Amino acid sequence: MIKKLKIINSNKAGKPISFRSEAEILGPSVGIRSEKWAFGINTKSIANGNMIDIDADLSEAFSDFEVQSNNNIFSINSPYNQRVYLGNWSEIGLMLGREIFSNENQRLSLGTNFRIIFPQNYINLGVDNIRGTLIQENLNFSLTNAGGRVNLVYSSESISNNNFNFSFEGFQFKDPSGLGLDIGANYQLLAKEGTKLNAGLAFRGLGSMSYPQGNINNNSYSFNIPQGQFYRLDELRGSLEEIERRIQESNFFQRETPPSSFETILPTQLVVYGEWMFNQKFYISVNSHQRMGNNRSNTQITSQNLIIITPRILLGKFEMYSPWAHFEVSGLSGGLGFRFGGFFIGSNSVITGLLSQGKMIDFHTGLSWSFEKRQ
Template sequence: MKKTLLFIFSILGTATFAQEHFSGISTSRRVGLLNAGINPAELANLKGKYEVNVFNFSANVANNKMTFGDLLGGNDNFEEMLFAGSEPLNMRADVEILGPAFAFKVEKWAFGISSSAKIKASLVDVNTTLGNAVTNGGIDNVSEVYDILASENQRVTGTSWGEIGLSIAREVYNTEEHRITAGATFNFLFPGTYANMGVSKFEGTIENNFGDVTLTDAHAELNFAYSGSLAGDFSESDNFTEFFAGGLNGFSTDIGVNYQWKAVDSTKYRINAGLAIRNLGSMTFKDDNNESTNYELDIQGNDALNLNQFEDAESIQDVEDVLLTSGYLNISPSEKDFRVKLPAILSGYADVNVYGNWYATAYIQQRMNEDNDNDQIAVQNIISLTPRFSTGFFEAYTPLANNEVSGFTAGIGFRLGGFFLGSGSALSAMIGDTNQADAYMGFRIGF
């Protein structure tokens, strides 16, 4: 189990990490397909007639326990740091790759086609005492007893999938001062691989007897679900890269509106604001090794479950096999095929021309479903403010954000023509410890 939890944190290898993808550049005055990713109505605001996306990449991790300084400080006791304190552990790891894409304008209309691949891995509300007992059994050579009561559904989950998006936007109102556009994106989903372990309504007693860790007087409701390569091994990065393996088996929609208060200079605006609902949909996993099973864990009397057995587990299926062998699980009817909901969010933003080429963008992201649900891909809530200096060819900006999981972050980024490079947390990492880090880059052509 150590490998499982450690990999979720190190999934992105040598890349750096964060949580709001393309923070700062996705609300750039140089409107393109990235802007349409947070609001499809922006597609009608393309500066040129055509837009070609070559390649964009963003890698993210956020948590509420371990700081960037901990990673660089030479301390390799990751599990010990992650399960410190009494606050439940939360972590979100994301990779988003935007592949070839094309958009064009025809009078009041704009159309686009895009491709993307996505990876998400999460730890949601994991009880630190329970997590420490399972991953670090015997690390403290002492005798301890803990009574645990955790009603929330604790989850370890990971998934990958691919998307092909078709976008359409139209200008619906236009005067000398004001302009309104509306748009939608229809995404065809290709589920790749999935794994979920959920533990809800947990109560029990954990005893550490000089390294022998056991669970007694316990009750919990469990869910084990997996499909594709993640069923066999949760610690191999290649198992997350089967983005289109499941074929076309899902659909989602993004819907948005955009408002501009125009400036005298036609290349600028006073305010550019938008509101969008994204990721309304789900996908169905149908691999040959599919399994989604609910169990009831029941340990009574003098019976005890040896938690040291989980230390070498490399997959969620390994954990399930250990529990089945123990004889303490009561099985409920299982499903061969199962549906997973995308992380539906409501997002809004306003980019204000402060003076000359100086702008400031406020952005808010609010999830619409609960991360604790076993069939839900997790996402965190975000509020950010991004001051920027923007001309037609050059742009520099500093995203400042408050993230639900990792707290405050400050980043920096720039754009030269169609090339951009940035981070949502580079500045906060330099001036002090931060619970997240991120990096992104990309290149697109507009003409």
């Protein structure tokens, strides 16, 4: 017996849910400066996982405590693409910089980072423009009078013995099949006591990486379930291959013609930054990252918009800094960090995290040094 009717309409419900995580391992890097030129090489490995614009009320339909013991009918209308994806890759960056103009009062420089990319894993589940009726009877969920589009992408490395096997194994520099580019400009206003203003503009993450046809499964399905007929969602379990096989066996799903190759788009960003020196002991910097890609595209590796304001106090070799940021997903965060010489340790969110005003706590540490004092 159906006890309750609940309308799920993203146009009227709460904001969609997003979750973003990224792990980045920096490998050996080196830079050389010679007169007006600078050269460098860097290595890193990145893992990126995101839930993008998941309908909050649709999620509640599967997780609400009442659903566990009641029969319900949910009306669904989500007219946009909802995504869950995971990806990881390694990079080798070749850096080149050149001082364009310089005098005793100001300096202008240009720089590029040419990135050779080594893709490893990519998994994407996208559900676009879903509408219909979700029927729950005990722990069984069925769709009826429904339509939409499903995209399922997974690389062969993600499947091992028919099981889901996404792993972040760090640096793997084999089979390069992607190119990226960072390009930017830096301007410095100079004074007797040092650099009064340091400002810059950059485009980061231009480019893409491709997967050979034999190494990736990329299929999209449109579906139409007439009223009075039902498709059991709770039977979509097992490995990714098993889930896709059940979709293909259903008469409700029509497979679209797959592309001959698959390419993911790097997370392109517009970066603007600036630092002002009030005196030789107190500095303040502003850093803004703005996304340029379409988060809802099934081939887009995403990034989030953010702005960070960081005051710094410098006392000889000792430095204390406090970054305050507004992230697109987690909102406001404030942190604290310390540097002594080349060693630094800190967090971008420990203050708001401890005060229970933030939604994340992170941690960073590192060591850097140079062989020549910069002029």
